[in-house]
Amino acid sequence: MMQLKFIQLKNTVLLFVLILLSCGNFSNTKSEKLAKQNDGEILRQAQNDTNNKMVKKIIVxxxxxxxxxxxxxxxxxxxxxxxxxxxxxxxxxxxxxxxxxxxxxxxxxxxxxxxxxxxxxxxxxxxxxxxxxxxxxxxxxxxxxxxxxxxxxxxxxxxxxxxxxxxxxxxxxxxxxxxxxxxxxxxxxxxxxxxxxxxxxxxxxxxxxxxxxxxxxxxxxxxxxxxxxxxxxxxxxxxxxxxxxxxxxxxxxxxxxxPVENYTHNTFYHVPIRPSPNLPNDQAIKLYPSLGLFEGTDINAGRGTEFQFQRYGAPFLNPEIMTFTYIPESNFGAKIPKHKDVLCYGEDLSNETIHGEMTLKWIIKAYQNATDKSKVFNTANFTKHAGTAKLQQQIEAGLSEKDIKATWQKDLEAFRKIRSNYLLYP
Incomplete structure (x- = not known):
């Protein structure tokens, strides 16, 4: 129906322009230019109307x-x-x-x-x-x-x-x-x-x-x-x-x-209610897969601030490299955060862009710039978060993120095949 209306409207405008031409009110050059402008504007408006109708609200x-x-x-x-x-x-x-x-x-x-x-x-x-x-x-x-x-x-x-x-x-x-x-x-x-x-x-x-x-x-x-x-x-x-x-x-x-209506796995979804006390916004949720690994270390991941999982830091990170500072304090969701009331050196990631991946670059950087590397990993807890002891070993051995991620690919491909059997959404 939208397509039919668009064709009808387009034809009406073109007919109007042709009538004006036949009456001699415009020169050929000006009339052709106007026809093209009107034609393009109608096309853009029709496309906008179609897109607006196609965007449907997610219904949980x-x-x-x-x-x-x-x-x-x-x-x-x-x-x-x-x-x-x-x-x-x-x-x-x-x-x-x-x-x-x-x-x-x-x-x-x-x-x-x-x-x-x-x-x-x-x-x-x-x-x-x-x-x-x-x-x-x-x-x-x-x-x-x-x-x-x-x-x-x-x-x-x-x-x-x-x-x-x-x-x-x-x-x-x-x-x-x-x-x-x-x-x-x-x-x-x-x-x-x-x-x-x-x-x-x-x-x-x-x-x-x-x-x-x-x-x-x-x-x-x-x-x-x-x-x-x-x-x-x-x-x-x-x-x-x-x-x-x-x-x-x-x-x-x-x-x-x-099932959720009008949802696909590529649909952006703004989480309207924080899913837990220390995931306050969309940025924290996007960064959580990467910064969540800090939970298995002695490095603070923003708990005790208003920017949970949007920053990281510790007193033993090199202040010459890690120039961003903050002090974790007792607050909602973190009564006793790591390094409570102690100045931490680290990075602010509240404006960091990340999409479609988890990254190791921040935990690798933190380890490389720790003034005392023995303080970084709480080995048992880090292994529980990572799911493998290999990741800590790879970071300590100085492997790059690219090389570490290469070791995951076979398992990821096998899981994607299993996952495809259970998808409810495209």
Missing amino acids: GANQTEKYLPLLKGKRVGIVGNLTSVIFKNPEQTSYTHLVDSLLALNIDVIKVLSPEHGFRGASDAGELVESGKDTKTGLPIVSLYGKNKKATIENLKDLDIMIFDIQDVGVRFYTYISTLHYMMESCAEANIPLLILDRPNPNGHYVDGPTLEIENKSFLGMHLIPLVHGLTIGEFAKMLNGEKWLENKAQCNITII
Whole structure:
């Protein structure tokens, strides 16, 4: 229809110009020039109109209530969620209500909340134990999935008919929400209850990169033999867990996924709510796959500042090279940051451009410019984050980023082939 209107409009303008020509109101040169200008302007306007109509707003799984409310009616419902588990009230995703509050208002029988790392309302530090208790707003019981037990027990689930999983992920192996997903799928399989996954975009879902986990380094920071950046949404990852039979005893969880509408893996997605206390904005999320490796070192990655994962520094980095300085202080999400109240030398990356890759250049530079290299790596913790002991060895041996990345390629290509079997989005 747009194309037909455009042709009609274009023909009308050209006819008008020809009529003017025939009446002798313009010289041939001027009239030809005007016709070309009008023709080009119409073409540009038609293309703009088409592009505007083609750009559709992303609709996350939680917002598609018409698809999943019928699955919840008359059921006793549990929710694995955190501060990002929301239903947006406007297309710009600037106004929202929490999924738990929304479902209760819709008379869905929500029985309990199961809370991952950082807590249900998102107030806990990274790595800080999350206590079970009650949600002060709703009075619902909260079961911690990041305390003594990271896996829900049969007892936790015995009074439920269905479980919902709705968390904004950022697509990095050591970001622990996919480990929580793994355990929840195991628990649901054991309890024989279905798991409803309300999918959300992966802001780092447009690429696959990084070293692949080796089985001997398996931990809650990495439970699967996947690259550091896996390029999957939560829904796609759940399909992989079932499809590759990675759950304990090769169990199969009964999952239903509400996919994101109008999303592809190449679609830029602005994360409207910080997915955890120390990922405050899109820049931090983009840099997290690279700067997250500093979590396994004695180098601060911006915790204790307002620029978490947008800078790095330590007192033992060469101040003649690392001229940017800052002092980490106790703040929201980092009660005791590394080098608290101590001047750190490093780099500011808040305006750094990075797209479609993780990079080692900053951790290599930090190591090379450490005045005491023995202070850099916390070996066991770094290996858990990297998924392999080889990366530390390669950095210490002075290998370039290009040479190190070359050693990943065979595993990355193998994973991409596996990944392709589970994609929900182009």
